[in-house]
Amino acid sequence: MMKRSFVGKPTWWRPATTEIQISPIREFVIRCSNHDIHGAISAMDILQTLHIRADPLVYSSLIKSCIEARDIHSGRRVHRHLFDSDGNIPATFLINQVLGMYVRFQRVEEARQVFDVMPEKNVVSWTTMISAYTNMKRGRMGLELFVMMGRSGVMPNMYTFSSVLRASDGLETVSMIHCPIVKVGLDSDVFVRSSLIDVYAKWGDLQSGFYVFDEMPTRDLVVWNSIISGYAQDGNGHVALDLYSKMRRAGFPANQGALTSVLRACTGLTLLEMGRQVHTHSIKFLTDLILNNALLDMYCKCGSSEDATCLFDRMVEKDIISWSTMISGLAQNGRNVEALELFDRMPLKPNYITMVGVLFACSHAGLVEKGWRHFNSISNPGREHYGCMVDLLGRAGKLDDAVKFIKEMNCEKDVVIWKSLLSSCRVHKDVELAGIVGRRILELNPDEEGAHILLSNTYADSQQWEKVREVRWEMKARGVKKEPGCSWIEVGNRIETFIVGGSSTRTHQEMESVSKEVVRLIDRVTNEGGYIPDTSFVLHDVEVEQKKESLKYHSEKLAVAFGLMMLGKDKDIRVIKNLRICGDCHNFVKLVAMVERRKIVIRDAVRFHHFQHGVCSCGDYW
């Protein structure tokens, strides 16, 4: 009798590859993967011991489930399965899915390892890696991969371009990427366009960004917001607001992103009333963290820390930006102690920016000891932190300590640091040190306007008119111009601007009545508040009467007078000034707030002054 001989395993035990035989298991795996990943993977283990290769859909479904369940361990098991089963190389699209999974789990290096050994990389593989790197702020690597991709002969698509644009490190790179986009006609894609607009704006070429925007046949909300936020961030709030209303007229609804950009524009322009209006539109998005943070910042920077506090207390979710915004916002509004208390209550780890706000609060509250303690708690202090400390020591009159600190500090001694010291020299009338520091600044940057002014002011304080003339002459020779004092106030839906001695938005006649109001106020505070003009703030060597005359027309006085004339009794007067408020105006406004029984808020170049009942929130320490 012939014996039947078997070679290897019996035929019925052969790896089954047909759809019919595996389909029950496949269905089991897919069904499991929705609620029980471990069970599903165990089923895969069984398949493997049976030498049954699951079909791609099974893997695809499993990977998706792992991502959804945020289960990286199971993800790794599926990954191993994919490559272990009998040496076959998985389909590229499956490996791409594995890449995507690791990227989602923030494991770019793991993704990279898989990517590097992929035999066939397609557009998706490359794009997944490039966008992973750009999202992790590793743009350099993203660009490198983009170049490698080109060399490997794979054509980028719109997905690739919109990702790689965000990795660009300067205008040169942007235009280098822009060229091929135009060449292959991918600039019609809205994603590519919004990336282009954003990245042009980011590197300071808003004009090119606007050009990309302007020639678009079809736009969507994101494209609109890209250009709006570009202008808002560039400090061009008026253009941003104008574009926003155009967007609304074009029929687009205001979503979170758009409202956030509009708020930023309001913040930049210090438009509190408009900001409030935006707030009412924002209640639809009550829980949007970014929008809330923008609102906090708007209220703080528009001088209403009360509104900011109220919103902050109601916010369900707060991140480090919310806390940092509130801390420095309170400090900018003279609520330094509260700022520091808030910092003590903060449940999150402070970052670089948080500590800038904390030190700012210490320096404006004159808390030297506390400032030192906080400074020493920073593990890796940077330029801004050193700057705050110089400010802190200088303001407190510890000029020697400030000099010592600068000498010993482990960071570049730039113009900002020296300017901070120079302004302390002026406050504490140290003419000698001012001369040295001023010269130092002008060596670093001969066209530094602020240093010239500070220096000449310091000399003027101590009546060294010869030196004042010297500095003024040097400014003239260098063509350095003093920025004229300028104040503005929001009345109705308009902004009224006042420059020294006049107005840029009112007629001559209207100015006459504003001047009359200033005179009336001066009389009133002189009689009822004992106001004496402090002519030491007039910096030219002229007769006393002439000095008094010139003080009258400081822009902040005009703006305050205008506000009192135009706004209802129940409204606070809110004025913004481009330079620092002068000492005479500071005293004057304190008295006006008292005799007129009004709350007056002036934001100068550095911070807010809240005047009420004859005192200022800064405690005259500024």
Add this chain to the structure above:
DNA sequence: ATAGGGTTAG
């Protein structure tokens, strides 16, 4: 299977 915009200091 891969893509775009919005928030804190200076």
